[in-house]
Amino acid sequence: MAPEAAPFQRAKRGGNPHGRAIISAAHLADRLPVIASDLGTGVEQLGGMIAAAATIVPFTGAGISTECGIPDFRSPGGLWTRNRPIPFDEFVASTDARNESWRRRFAMEPTFATARPGRGHLALASLYRAGKIPAIVTQNIDNLHQASGFSAEHVVELHGNTTYARCIGCGQAYDLPWVRRRFEATGGAPDCTVCDEPVKTATISFGQAMPEDAMRRATELAQQCDLFLAIGSSLVVWPAAGFPLMAKNRGARLVIINNEATEQDDIADLVIRNDIGEALGPFVGN
Numbered sequence: 042m043a044p045e046a047a048p049f050q051r052a053k054r055g056g057n058p059h060g061r062a063i064i065s066a067a068h069l070a071d072r073l074p075v076i077a078s079d080l081g082t083g084v085e086q087l088g089g090m091i092a093a094a095a096t097i098v099p100f101t102g103a104g105i106s107t108e109c110g111i112p113d114f115r116s117p118g119g120l121w122t123r124n125r126p127i128p129f130d131e132f133v134a135s136t137d138a139r140n141e142s143w144r145r146r147f148a149m150e151p152t153f154a155t156a157r158p159g160r161g162h163l164a165l166a167s168l169y170r171a172g173k174i175p176a177i178v179t180q181n182i183d184n185l186h187q188a189s190g191f192s193a194e195h196v197v198e199l200h201g202n203t204t205y206a207r208c209i210g211c212g213q214a215y216d217l218p219w220v221r222r223r224f225e226a227t228g229g230a231p232d233c234t235v236c237d238e239p240v241k242t243a244t245i246s247f248g249q250a251m252p253e254d255a256m257r258r259a260t261e262l263a264q265q266c267d268l269f270l271a272i273g274s275s276l277v278v279w280p281a282a283g284f285p286l287m288a289k290n291r292g293a294r295l296v297i298i299n300n301e302a303t304e305q306d307d308i309a310d311l312v313i314r315n316d317i318g319e320a321l322g323p324f325v326g327n
């Protein structure tokens with residue numbers, strides 16, 4: 042699959058090349074109801090699927106981090122509805138936009154710096170240590186999978202990482218304390234000491250191309266697993282929302298854990314519509 046040029050596009054029902062049309066009718070015939078009747082039943086069914094699986098690939102969204110105090114920026118009332126996100130081209134073109142972007146990031150630092158992995162993160166880290174999970178795919182930028190025990194090379198970040206910075210020209214990495222010292226010393230957003238291009242959080246902004254390497258790795262992981270866990274994502278944002286479908290089309294079982302309905306519930310083998318910490322807590326340490 043070719044990476045989409047623009048991230049954060051909303052899925053169009055039935056109008057996407059990776060959408061429902063390629064799920065054959067046979068997949069959907071004679072299906073039993075898949076939404077777990079209660080949390081205990083869902084946990085038990087999930088436990089059976091985890092035990093039976095050789096290769097599990099989790100895909101995580103904002104919902105796994107809300108119990109860690111990280112807000113869901115896209116939710117109603119979330120930061121992005123009060124503070125318009127700064128598109129990439131504006132960041133590049135405008136000193137004021139770069140300064141505003143960094144002021145907002147510094148304001149969020151107490152939240153990101155104090156966040157610790159939640160039960161969902163810890164449960165997935167347990168399965169990773171047990172050798173069931175080769176790598177994890179995430180839409181989150183909070184670094185909490187790494188903090189829970191995943192090696193950084195085994196976290197595929199579709200939207201980047203906000204806990205450090207990079208030069209948008211040469212890619213040189215910088216830590217946030219360096220950015221802050223330079224900002225305070227000069228009164229504005231710093232440029233790269235190597236090539237003089239702007240330094241930005243290592244995230245993917247609106248209008249910025251999806252990271253090709255992360256997209257390729259996520260595609261491979263989705264196509265090679267036998268159990269795909271979609272956790273804490275409403276699965277409406279393309280291209281990320283295509284991964285559960287890719288896994289399903291390659292014969293994997295699909296489990297969706299989210300406290301609200303998602304766009305892909307009707308193709309899942311199991312839906313646990315509960316709090317993520319509650320649903321995954323029983324798997325911590327197993």
Ligand SMILES: [Zn+2]
Pocket residue numbers: 208209210211212213233234235236237238
């Ligand atoms: Zn540079």
